[in-house]
Amino acid sequence: MTVEAGNLSFRYGDKPVLREVSFALTSGRFHALLGPNGAGKSTLFGLLTRLLALQQGDIRLAGQSLRKQPAEAMRKIGVVFQQNALDLDLTVRQNLQYHAALHGLSRREARERGDRELARFSLLERANDAVRTLNGGHRRRVEIARALLHNPSLLLLDEPTVGLDVASRKALNDHVRTLCESEGLTVLWATHLIEEVRQDDRVLILHQGQLLANGDGHSICEAEGTSTLAETFHSLTGAGAS
Amino acid sequence: MKPAHYWHCLIGIQTREWLRFWQQRTRFASALVRPLLWLVVFAAGFRAVLGISIIPPYETYITYETYIAPGLCGMIILFNSMQGALSMVYDRELGSMRVLLMSPLPRPFLLVTKLFAMGVVSIGQVYVFLLMALLVDVEPPLWGYLAVLPALILSSLMLGALGLLIATWIKQLENFAGVMNFVIFPMFFMSSALYPLWRMNEASPWLYWICQFNPFTHAVEAIRFSLYLEWNPMAYGITTAVTVVLALLATAGFRPQRTKILGSKPT
Numbered sequence: 001m002t003v004e005a006g007n008l009s010f011r012y013g014d015k016p017v018l019r020e021v022s023f024a025l026t027s028g029r030f031h032a033l034l035g036p037n038g039a040g041k042s043t044l045f046g047l048l049t050r051l052l053a054l055q056q057g058d059i060r061l062a063g064q065s066l067r068k069q070p071a072e073a074m075r076k077i078g079v080v081f082q083q084n085a086l087d088l089d090l091t092v093r094q095n096l097q098y099h100a101a102l103h104g105l106s107r108r109e110a111r112e113r114g115d116r117e118l119a120r121f122s123l124l125e126r127a128n129d130a131v132r133t134l135n136g137g138h139r140r141r142v143e144i145a146r147a148l149l150h151n152p153s154l155l156l157l158d159e160p161t162v163g164l165d166v167a168s169r170k171a172l173n174d175h176v177r178t179l180c181e182s183e184g185l186t187v188l189w190a191t192h193l194i195e196e197v198r199q200d201d202r203v204l205i206l207h208q209g210q211l212l213a214n215g216d217g218h219s220i221c222e223a224e225g226t227s228t229l230a231e232t233f234h235s236l237t238g239a240g241a242s
Numbered sequence: 243m244k245p246a247h248y249w250h251c252l253i254g255i256q257t258r259e260w261l262r263f264w265q266q267r268t269r270f271a272s273a274l275v276r277p278l279l280w281l282v283v284f285a286a287g288f289r290a291v292l293g294i295s296i297i298p299p300y301e302t303y304i305t306y307e308t309y310i311a312p313g314l315c316g317m318i319i320l321f322n323s324m325q326g327a328l329s330m331v332y333d334r335e336l337g338s339m340r341v342l343l344m345s346p347l348p349r350p351f352l353l354v355t356k357l358f359a360m361g362v363v364s365i366g367q368v369y370v371f372l373l374m375a376l377l378v379d380v381e382p383p384l385w386g387y388l389a390v391l392p393a394l395i396l397s398s399l400m401l402g403a404l405g406l407l408i409a410t411w412i413k414q415l416e417n418f419a420g421v422m423n424f425v426i427f428p429m430f431f432m433s434s435a436l437y438p439l440w441r442m443n444e445a446s447p448w449l450y451w452i453c454q455f456n457p458f459t460h461a462v463e464a465i466r467f468s469l470y471l472e473w474n475p476m477a478y479g480i481t482t483a484v485t486v487v488l489a490l491l492a493t494a495g496f497r498p499q500r501t502k503i504l505g506s507k508p509t
Binding site: 012046051052053146 | 337343352
């Protein structure tokens with residue numbers, strides 16, 4: 001599904017957080033949204049998910065305006081938030097069923113789709129365990145499974161690897177890339193960790209509310225005259241790529 | 243979206259509320275201690291001090307316990323609704339609220355459904371309380387238990403909407419202690435929950451008028467009259483009107499950025 005954001009600006013009171021950000025996401029591709037802390041990534045996610053109201057500009061998902069047809073647009077989006085959004089006391093399956101109900105799915109549909117997603121994430125045998133008993137990596141996988149429950153075409157992940165160890169981070173990143181290829185999902189993965197981004201990814205670099213680069217990793221490096229994304233990121237933002 | 247989608251959503255939100263209730267049943271049991279203390283200890287102490295004359299809906303002299311039981315039903319709903327609305331916006335429920343707001347269904351529907359689901363859980367507590375009140379001879383007519391249900395639903399929606407409105411608009415009141423001091427206690431004490439308003443009028447006419455303008459008074463009176471199978475159009479009318487206005491204001495004014503749902507400092 002194509003995503004087009006045009007001329008997005010956002011301010012909290014007097015403080016501008018996003019300035020005239022425009023970009024397009026290519027259908028079925030993995031996109032990395034790279035930016036240091038405070039770059040405006042979460043605000044951009046807030047706008048894409050309608051947790052923040054658009055102040056200026058518009059976002060179109062498969063041609064539908066988020067301003068004019070929010071319900072249609074929201075049905076196409078799956079989101080994994082930066083902070084945990086699972087109910088720790090409920091079981092994995094109960095969490096999935098809650099989400100499915102919110103998208104208008106019946107209990108039967110919810111169960112079928114939930115089990116399908118859990119099987120895909122190798123978590124089916126944990127379906128009846130309380131989320132509290134799962135480790136950080138598994139909780140993240142449950143959140144991704146949940147985000148995919150209503151068959152979205154766009155998956156948004158806001159720094160999904162925060163708090164995970166290196167191995168789990170890599171596993172999660174690889175997993176989402178596989179999904180992207182096998183399901184034709186459009187993915188936007190926000191991160192400040194350069195090692196989660198590959199040279200041939202589509203990359204958006206956000207810094208102080210402005211989009212400094214937008215394109216595939218190779219051409220961005222070429223334009224900056226650098227050989228790696230880490231160098232490009234450093235030269236554009238002045239931040240040490242971590 | 244079709245009606246079936248709304249229905250599945252409503253059932254899903256309701257189910258989740260009961261699952262949480264079951265998870266935290268000890269907390270809910272302890273929440274019953276407060277009204278029971280009022281009923282058993284406070285009422286016993288005050289019975290001697292406060293003479294109750296015959297006032298509608300009662301047809302005879304009643305004990306003080308009988309008088310305050312409907313007020314304590316209101317108290318259960320008041321505490322639960324405020325606590326629930328606050329936790330929706332500020333703490334325990336943040337994750338679930340984010341998930342809730344990602345639903346493609348209209349936000350006013352989602353918020354009212356959520357308030358309704360929280361209300362149904364408090365109403366369960368009210369019924370447990372009323373059963374326990376039988377032990378101190380608070381014995382409303384049998385059909386009263388059914389007749390009171392609409393008043394309980396209305397009160398829980400009204401107070402839940404008020405809680406949501408306060409939680410999203412008044413930044414200074416973001417902890418429960420603040421809400422308790424500035425909202426719950428004044429609402430509870432300046433109402434007809436603990437004393438009939440004619441008594442208040444004798445003591446202080448201006449306090450009497452404050453009590454009359456307090457919507458909680460009318461919620462309590464709606465509960466009291468329906469529990470005793472009497473119809474009180476004024477109490478019902480005011481409670482309904484206030485519920486509608488508060489629900490409209492709360493849902494229309496609800497903006498995630500006014501809450502901590504996005505995290506404390508979104509960037």
